[in-house]
Amino acid sequence: MSQLAANPIPFSEPPYLCGLPSPYYTPAHRRFQTACRQFMWDNLLSHALEYERAGEVPAWVYDTFCQHHMLLPNLGAPLPVDWLKRLGIHEILGVKVEDWDYLYSGIYFDELSRSGLAGVGASLNAGFSFGIPPILNHASPAFQERFLPDLLTGRKRCCIAITEPAAGSDVANITTTATKTADGQHYLLNGTKKWITNGIWSHYATMAVRTGGPGPAGLSVVLVPLQDHRGVSMRRLRVSGQRTGGTTYIELDAVRVPVGNLIGREGDGMRMIMTNFNHERVSIAVGVTRQARVALSSAFQYCLKREAFGKTLMDQPVVRHRLAQAGAELETLGAFVEQLLYQLCHLPKDEADRKLGGISALAKAKAGMVLNECAQCAVLLFGGAGFTQSGQGELAEAILRDVPGARIPGGSEDVLLDLSVRQLVKLYRAEERKLKQSKI
Incomplete structure (x- = not known):
């Protein structure tokens, strides 16, 4: 390696x-x-x-x-x-x-x-x-x-805290509140955040909170002190994969935060969160593509040496068929992600956010699906070894447990598939209006 x-x-x-x-x-x-x-x-x-x-x-x-x-x-x-x-x-x-x-x-x-x-x-x-x-x-x-x-x-660590027990991909319905004190100098935060990666080790959380009324217009983003801060309690969550990620449950009980910790303006939180997701989804898509490579190539290597029915697994047509199906999906994903990275290199950030937001969501969703295909293929080809948390198939087994961590965080798969098409429709209609106006 x-x-x-x-x-x-x-x-x-x-x-x-x-x-x-x-x-x-x-x-x-x-x-x-x-x-x-x-x-x-x-x-x-x-x-x-x-x-x-x-x-x-x-x-x-x-x-x-x-x-x-x-x-x-x-x-x-x-x-x-x-x-x-x-x-x-x-x-x-x-x-x-x-x-x-x-x-x-x-x-x-x-x-x-x-x-x-x-x-x-x-x-x-x-x-x-x-x-x-x-x-x-x-x-x-x-x-x-x-x-x-x-x-x-890195002298201080931070995390991102958006997801709540009842509001994951549905960001607009976040319920954690940030209410100003009578003197207007502090926010009082009440609510919970769940599945927060690295939260347990972080000094601060860049946190989505509700400073206004219902819906996206009421959201803001505040930098919230965590460690040893009054009213904040945290505990680690046991999740099926990503066991080293420090997934955390955060409870906020009248947590006092200076109003100077507001990032940007009140009510601008939804826009910040959604544009921030673009980078998150691209980074996930790249990492997940590599995970799929590790899973599939480890199975490929195993099939070259493992014998069954008097010949290696690689000599079995059904095994080659499984590898080919997963491999085609993997290489297609790899080309998609490289193209996206190249486009990001050559577009200004505001234009990339507008033109590639839907595509980034689609890439992230596709990456999770391909990882699932490659990880399942690997575990099946490893057989019993792929069902065991030790030995030759240990890594394949661990990668398969990681699959939900690729398909859910950063926007769950079905939400992102829908988002990608809605964004493409929005772009298409905007360009259509421009063309009509140019002909007037």
Whole structure:
């Protein structure tokens, strides 16, 4: 795993790492990929399965990633260059921060997921991927001065807290309230947040709350102190996959938060949340594609050596058929995701949010479906070993348990499939109106 194999197992690597030509990746991208793979192996992935069994990644791993600025790639592209240079951060594994693009981000998310286990990466990156971007994109300069130096360097950790027991993908119906005190200086927060990745380790949560009436217009986003803050209680949740992700249940009982912790304006929360989802969904799609590669290629390798009925599994036509079906889905997904990353490199952010929001939702939904196909294929081909949490099929079994974590968070699959088409219809009608107006 630490080095790229001279002859990789089929389906184990994207085509550009199998010696095939690609229009996307420059020599600089390839140098970063090599350095990133080695860093991930040395500092995380060589012990990923061991950490997953234990249910937690050691704290020193997070510190090491922060010391080498290796959580900053989770912010997406472009990076906040001015802020990073103010903090003395000029490059990431040899890549100048001003040169960072979404293809570098894609390489990073791909390599972070190369163990096949989503939880080990999720244990580190939720704050940088989803909690910090709303502050960078919507908070006032004064707000940023207060919080970004500690958050961007990892001295303080944060998470994103949107989901509630009765409001997951239905963001507009969030019920956690933030009511101003009589003097107007603080919000009092009451409610619950559930399935919050990294919450248990976080100092802050970038939290969706209701400051106004019902529906999306009543939502705002507030940075809420968590650890040892009065009225906040947290406990870890046991989930079927991503055991190292620190999934957390947060209860808020008259939690006092300064009004200065409001990100952006009151009532603007829905827009912030929905645009923030675009980056989240792209990052999930990339990582999930790699998980699918790990699952399918591990089964492929097993079938080359495992014998049954007097010949290897690979000599059985039915086995080859299963591998081919899953492999076709996987390579189609890989091409889709690479194309999306390239488009993100060449569109301004506001245009990308508008034109690619639906496509990003579709990519994330498709990735979950493909992971399910590849993970089920792997477990079936491993047979009894794929049903066992040890031995040759342990990784395939663990990846199959991770599948719901790909299909539900970031917007559940059916919601995203519907959203993608609604967004495409909206874009089509907007262009149709422009064409009609141009003919008048």
